[in-house]
Structures are given as structure tokens and as C-alpha cells.
Amino acid sequence: MKTVDDYNFAGKKALVRVDFNVPLNEEFQITDDTRIRAAVPTIQKILKDGGSAILMSHLGRPKGGPSDKYSLRHIVDALSKAFGTEVKFAPDCIGAEATELAQNLKPGEILLLENLRFYPEEEKGDATFAEKLSKLGDVYVNDAFGTAHRAHASTAIIAQYFPGDAKMTGYVMQAELENAKKVLENPERPFTAIMGGAKISDKILIIERLLDKVDNLIIGGGMSYTFAKAQGGTVGDSLLEADKLDLVLSLMDKAKEKGVKLYLPQDTVIADKFANDATSDTVTSGTIPDNWMGLDIGPETRATFGEVVRKSRTILWNGPMGVFEMPNFAKGTSAIAEAVVAATRNGAFSLIGGGDSAAAINQAGYGDDVSYVSTGGGALLEYMEGKTLPGVAALEE
Ligand SMILES: Nc1ncnc2c1ncn2[C@@H]1O[C@H](COP(=O)(O)OP(=O)(O)OP(=O)(O)O)[C@@H](O)[C@H]1O
Numbered sequence: 001m002k003t004v005d006d007y008n009f010a011g012k013k014a015l016v017r018v019d020f021n022v023p024l025n026e027e028f029q030i031t032d033d034t035r036i037r038a039a040v041p042t043i044q045k046i047l048k049d050g051g052s053a054i055l056m057s058h059l060g061r062p063k064g065g066p067s068d069k070y071s072l073r074h075i076v077d078a079l080s081k082a083f084g085t086e087v088k089f090a091p092d093c094i095g096a097e098a099t100e101l102a103q104n105l106k107p108g109e110i111l112l113l114e115n116l117r118f119y120p121e122e123e124k125g126d127a128t129f130a131e132k133l134s135k136l137g138d139v140y141v142n143d144a145f146g147t148a149h150r151a152h153a154s155t156a157i158i159a160q161y162f163p164g165d166a167k168m169t170g171y172v173m174q175a176e177l178e179n180a181k182k183v184l185e186n187p188e189r190p191f192t193a194i195m196g197g198a199k200i201s202d203k204i205l206i207i208e209r210l211l212d213k214v215d216n217l218i219i220g221g222g223m224s225y226t227f228a229k230a231q232g233g234t235v236g237d238s239l240l241e242a243d244k245l246d247l248v249l250s251l252m253d254k255a256k257e258k259g260v261k262l263y264l265p266q267d268t269v270i271a272d273k274f275a276n277d278a279t280s281d282t283v284t285s286g287t288i289p290d291n292w293m294g295l296d297i298g299p300e301t302r303a304t305f306g307e308v309v310r311k312s313r314t315i316l317w318n319g320p321m322g323v324f325e326m327p328n329f330a331k332g333t334s335a336i337a338e339a340v341v342a343a344t345r346n347g348a349f350s351l352i353g354g355g356d357s358a359a360a361i362n363q364a365g366y367g368d369d370v371s372y373v374s375t376g377g378g379a380l381l382e383y384m385e386g387k388t389l390p391g392v393a394a395l396e397e
């Protein structure tokens, strides 16, 4: 695969697919700018060579055409700050105005196109739409690792409209693939995977695949209650995927067969409602009373999980240990973050994946103290599951 290092962008307009699907609050402020900061080196390389950059991205999952809520206009100022130069904006990603703005772009300038998903053709992978986008630039760079698992017009289909030497990966894509490979191929041992977050169904395939790779598997967060229930415990109103009970039991058997040590929470912080100011208590896992819900791992679990993590040499972490957005239920996630940082300082390789896990590590101020924070959520998981990423495959053809 060609990379931006193989290309001189002097006098060229680079059409760059980035993943600026960033979390915004109600005032449209960016609450985690990891994906924007990550994109800077690729854009800088293009501009330094004497090229210009036309950035295209999606934001959220808009259905039914353009809407202010999902407009990329909201992030233009933040981009100008991050890139150190004024970023121009095209209020439509194709059409006469976008074409004119792209044509008039001078070396050193950046243009951001409006949300690609305002056209249903984007997600459908429509070839005509992809061809229209392709006309805006001379060369195509795909740096949107976070969206590489989607076979969309701008991430995959578009590549066919550029010759082999004019389509390539950017630095984000390269770094993501390299770091994921470090974990998947010949990891230093012990190798510990920490899985948390809300849904087992989203992560079941990766958990199964990891059983062939890891020495320790730690399960926390919302998904742990399905394990507790499957073992005969009570979980009150906690998150539960009741149709996955047999599945988690078979996972537990597989872990045993493969000699993987499975760590589940011993104790749980429970609450009488889903709110930071809820009344809370700590109970043994699997003994949650009716009308209460588990929102974090308890102190004993923090100690056990922390010790396993500190002794690890390779760490993969996806998904928070509790509802870390609420300060009263963030202790488990913070404790894991601290243990991952301590292990990394001791020479371990740590890869953090998933939007919320990245936000949690940044919120705790540890973003620079782990080996690599992935910009990918679903994309990283699918890559780890062994699936081909269409965004990467399109550049290989
Ligand atoms: N005990 C719990 N009860 C309810 N929600 C929980 C609990 N533990 C964690 N969560 C929630 O899970 C969410 C994160 O789950 P998710 O699976 O989306 O992780 P992620 O790191 O963002 O991965 P990805 O980016 O792949 O989605 C957070 O919003 C968090 O509050």
C-alpha cells in the first residue's frame, strides 16, 4: 500500500477522507478531539509539500438529508485552530459551489466539505456519487481508520477513480494498522485484554478471537452483568442481554479449555437510579437486589484487576469499567487507567481502543501515558476480529 510519504503533493489537490465523527455537546463544542489532533500530521505533510487539502468526513448518522445538528460547519473553528490556518467550508460536499471552492484552492489551503452522509448515496456506496467526489481532487488519501470498516462511497468505492500511484493511506491509517498488528502478532506476555462497555453482542466476536491470543481476559462494565446472571446471580435492573446467557457460559468454557484466566468483578457498586446523585452501595457481584443496578466495579475488583494489569506486558483495553461519565461511578475506569499507565511506564505495550475508552483515558489526563490510543471504535474491533476492512482493501487493489 502506498502512503503519503511516497508522494510529493506539490501543486496537487489532495482529497483526504478523514474521520471527524467527533462527540459534540449541546452547544456543539467538541468534547473529545482525539480524531482531529490525530489528523494533523497527514494534512501538514500535504501542505508542506506545497499541496492543498480537501477534507471530507461524516458526522453522526443523519437520516433524511441535511440538518444543522449534523453539520460539519460546527467544527470549522476547531479545525482552523488545530491546523494553524483558516479552514474554508463548502456547505455541500458535491455540486457547483464545492467544485468552485476546490478549483480555487491554493497551495497551503484547506477546504472542509459538508457532511457526506447528507447524501444517502454515501452509505449505499453509490458509484456515481463517489465519482463526483473524486473529481474534486487530483489524489486520494484515506486517513479515516475509524470508518475503514464501512464500504461507503468516500471510504472505498471512490478509490477506483484514481490510478494506483494517486491513492494512498495517511499517517493515522498507517499507525493504527501497525499498532493493532503489534498486539495481534507476537505480543509480549503476559497479554491481557480488558473488555468493558455496554454491549456483549457488539464485542462477542472479538472476545472469542482474543481467547486464542491472550493470557488474561478481564471483563468489566455493563457487559459483566450478563456473566453474573448466567452463573445464577441476581443483577437487579443492571444492563443485561438475557438472550446471551448460554453464549457467555460457552465463552467461559472456552476460556478454561484454552488456559485463559478469566477475571470477572468480585464486587459491584450499585445505585438506586441511573444518576450521579443516586444512593449507592457496594455488594458482592451477582447479589444485586431488585430495583438496584450495577454502575461500576467495586474496590476489591479494582485491586484484583489492577494487579493483573500491572503485571502485564501487552494490554488491549476496550470499553469502560462503569458509567465513567458520572464521577461517582468512574472509580473503576480510573483505577484501570492508572494500572495501564503504570504497566506502560514499566515497559508494557498498551493499546486503547473505542471512543468511550479513549475519552475515559483522556478525561483522566493519561492520553500521553499509554502506548497508543486508537481513533477507531468498530473499525478496530473488526480489524482485531480478523475481518478485512473495505477502506484498506480498496487501496490495496
Ligand atoms: N455498568 C454499566 N451500566 C450501564 N452502562 C455502562 C456500565 N458500564 C459502562 N457503561 C457504559 O458503556 C458505554 C461505553 O460502551 P461502549 O461499548 O460503547 O464502549 P466504547 O469504548 O465506546 O467502544 P466503541 O467505541 O467500540 O463503542 C459508556 O457510555 C458507559 O457509561
Ligand SMILES: O=C(O)[C@H](O)COP(=O)(O)O
Residues within 6 Å of the ligand: 019, 021, 060, 061, 146, 147, 150, 355, 376, 377, 378, 379
Ligand atoms: O465513530 C465511528 O465508529 C466511526 O466514525 C464510524 O461511524 P458509524 O458507526 O456511524 O459508521
